Amino acid sequence: xxxxxxxxxxxxxxxxxxxxxxxxxxxxxxxxxxxxxxxxxxxxxxxxxxxxxxxxxxxxxxxxxxxxxxxxxxxxxxxxxxxxxxxxxxxxxxxxxxxxxxxxxxxxxxxxxxxxxxxxxxxxxxxxxxxxxxxxxxxxxxxxxxxxxxxxxxxxxxxxxxxxxxxxxxxxxxxxxxxxxxxxxxxxxxxxxxxxxxxxxxxxxxxxxxxxxxxxxxxxxxxxxxxxxxxxxxxxxxxxxxxxxxxxxxxxxxxxxxxxxxxxxxxxxxxxxxxxxxxxxxxxxxxxxxxxxxxxxxxxxxxxxxxxxxxxxxxxxxxxxxxxxxxxxxxxxxxxxxxxxxxxxxxxxxxxxxxxxxxxxxxxxxxxx
Numbered sequence: 360x361x362x363x364x365x366x367x368x369x370x371x372x373x374x375x376x377x378x379x380x381x382x383x384x385x386x387x388x389x390x391x392x393x394x395x396x397x398x399x400x401x402x403x404x405x406x407x408x409x410x411x412x413x414x415x416x417x418x419x420x421x422x423x424x425x426x427x428x429x430x431x432x433x434x435x436x437x438x439x440x441x442x443x444x445x446x447x448x449x450x451x452x453x454x455x456x457x458x459x460x461x462x463x464x465x466x467x468x469x470x471x472x473x474x475x476x477x478x479x480x481x482x483x484x485x486x487x488x489x490x491x492x493x494x495x496x497x498x499x500x501x502x503x504x505x506x507x508x509x510x511x512x513x514x515x516x517x518x519x520x521x522x523x524x525x526x527x528x529x530x531x532x533x534x535x536x537x538x539x540x541x542x543x544x545x546x547x548x549x550x551x552x553x554x555x556x557x558x559x560x561x562x563x564x565x566x567x568x569x570x571x572x573x574x575x576x577x578x579x580x581x582x583x584x585x586x587x588x589x590x591x592x593x594x595x596x597x598x599x600x601x602x603x604x605x606x607x608x609x610x611x612x613x614x615x616x617x618x619x620x621x622x623x624x625x626x627x628x629x630x631x632x633x634x635x636x637x638x639x640x641x642x643x644x645x646x647x648x649x650x651x652x653x654x655x656x657x658x659x660x661x662x663x664x665x666x667x668x669x670x671x672x673x674x675x676x677x678x679x680x681x682x683x684x685x686x687x688x689x690x691x692x693x694x695x696x697x698x699x700x701x702x703x704x705x706x707x708x709x710x711x712x713x714x715x716x717x718x719x720x721x722x723x724x725x726x727x728x
Contacts, residue, residue, distance in 0.1 A: 377427040378418065381718050382436070408435050419444040429457040429485070430469075431718040439467055442474055450477035455725055457485030459513060459718070472498050483509035483725035488547070488560065489522035496532040499539070506540030508728050511721040513714075514560060516551040516577070524559055533564035544568040544594065546724050548717045551577045558583070563590050569597035569724065573713045578602055578640075581613040584621035592628040599709050602639025610667060612641040626650040626658070636662040636709050638701075644670045644686045651693025658694060662707055665700040 415436055419425075422445070430437045437458060442450070456478060458469040470486070472494035481499075484507060491512055499507050528536075537543055546569040549557060554577075561567075561583075570587060572579045579600060587595065602610065614620035623646050626632060632654055642663050651661065670682045691698045701707055709716060 374424060375418070375422055376424050377429075378422075378425060379427070379429040379722070380433050380436070381429075381431045381715070382433040411436050412438060412441070416441055416444040419449075420446070422446075422449055425449050426453060427455040428453060429455065429718075429722065431457065431459040432714050433460065437469055439469055439471075442470060445477075447477060452480050453478050454480060455483045456481055457483075457511065457721060457725070458490075459485060459487060459714075475499070476501075479504050481505070481507060482728055483507070483511075485511035485721045485725065486513075487518050488512040488514040488527070489518045489524065491528070492526040493528045493532050494526075496528040496536055500532075500535045504539075506543065507536065508540060508542050509544060509546070509725045511546045511717075511724060512548075513717050514547060514549040514552050514556075519552060519556060524556065527560070528562070530562040530564045533562050533566075537564060537566055544724075546597075546721065547571070548573065548713070548720075550713050551575060553577055554580045554583055558586070561586060561590065565591070566594050567591040568594050569599075569720070570595070571597070571599040571601070571709070571717070571720070573599075573601045573603070573716075574639075575603050578611045579613075581615070581617055581621040584613055584625060588621065588625040588628045592630070594631065595625075595629040596631050597634040598625060598629075598632065599634070599636045600638070600640055601636075601709065610639055610641045614641075614643065614646065620646045620649075622646060623649045623653070626653040630657075632658060634658075634660040636660065636707060638664040638667055638704055638707060640667060641669050642667050644668055644682065647686065648689040648693060651690040651698070653693075655693060656695040660708070661690070661694060661698060662701050662709070664704050664707065665702050666704075668700055 412435070419428075419441065425445075437460060442458075445453075456470075460469060468487075468490040470490070472492060475495055475498050482505065484499075491510075498504070543566050545565050545567050547560075547565075547567060548571040549560075551574045552560075552572075557579075567587070567590075570591075579602075584600075587598070613622060620643070622635075622637070622642065626635070626649070635650065635654075635658060647663060647668065651658065668686070670686075687699055
């Protein structure tokens with residue numbers, strides 16, 4: 360697929376308007392092969408990688424109409440110098456840019472604030488959260504930049520371990536971005552991020568529309584859910600809570616030792632909430648009914664896996680009422696449409712490898728301008 364004749368490459372490059380690449384690394388991760396050792400075995404002298412890097416940069420340098428460039432998790436294909444292959448005229452007219460790779464070593468980034476200065480026409484941007492610095496936020500508020508409308512940020516534990524959160528935008532930077540563009544909306548996916556780090560990340564002035572927590576190890580706390588419902592009540596439309604724990608003997612209960620369940624408060628405060636998906640956290644049946652009644656038909660998607668739902672002793676003790684049938688009936692009435700729990704986790708609309716899900720959702724989020 361890489362050996363194209365020069366005439367075709369020239370025609371292809373010059374007419375290319377949307378260039379999207381996604382590297383599915385999940386298979387390598389599952390097999391434990393995602394390492395420099397494995398890559399050195401399949402490409403011992405690095406020639407294959409260099410050839411693909413050169414092809415990628417050649418496509419960029421010959422582009423004449425490119426408006427959308429999206430590269431996600433393309434192992435070593437996109438480098439910190441790749442964007443320099445774009446001419447100034449193309450960089451100046453680019454409308455979407457996404458560069459994602461949480462395997463970039465150390466403090467290296469795929470784009471710097473200086474490089475971002477060329478992209479004055481960006482409407483949407485997607486980056487690793489650790490790469491989105493305060494200086495980048497300042498660049499995007501410059502008068503010569505059009506207002507940014509969509510910002511997607513992936514917060515991955517691998518990046519947080521190897522990179523610092525010290526350079527991220529503070530609340531004043533977020534306020535400036537929001538003043539620059541009143542239509543700016545932000546999508547964040549956090550993968551195995553500790554609560555103390557989330558508290559640093561979730562600045563009050565982020566116009567957060569969508570947030571997705573996914574984890575194998577680190578669970579989200581009720582305090583974080585409560586904070587989100589208080590800070591982003593005017594913006595939040597999508598809330599996803601996934602916990603793929605190996606030990607299913609007991610899911611974390613966000614309402615534990617609390618007067619009010621954080622998920623119910625989220626449904627009450629966030630009046631624009633249209634999608635709520637939960638797996639791997641205890642959701643009490645009576646709280647699920649309350650959520651359905653609070654949001655009603657405005658909650659277009661309510662997905663909760665069957666194994667995540669629990670019933671209190673009073674509901675189970677009532678011999679005259681089937682608790683499962685009652686739950687289905689009451690939630691359906693609240694939503695104004697037929698509802699049932701998700702029987703198989705793989706039937707969840709959000710069930711997929713986290714990088715793949717983020718990339719897919721980022722694309723649709725960025726296109727929805």
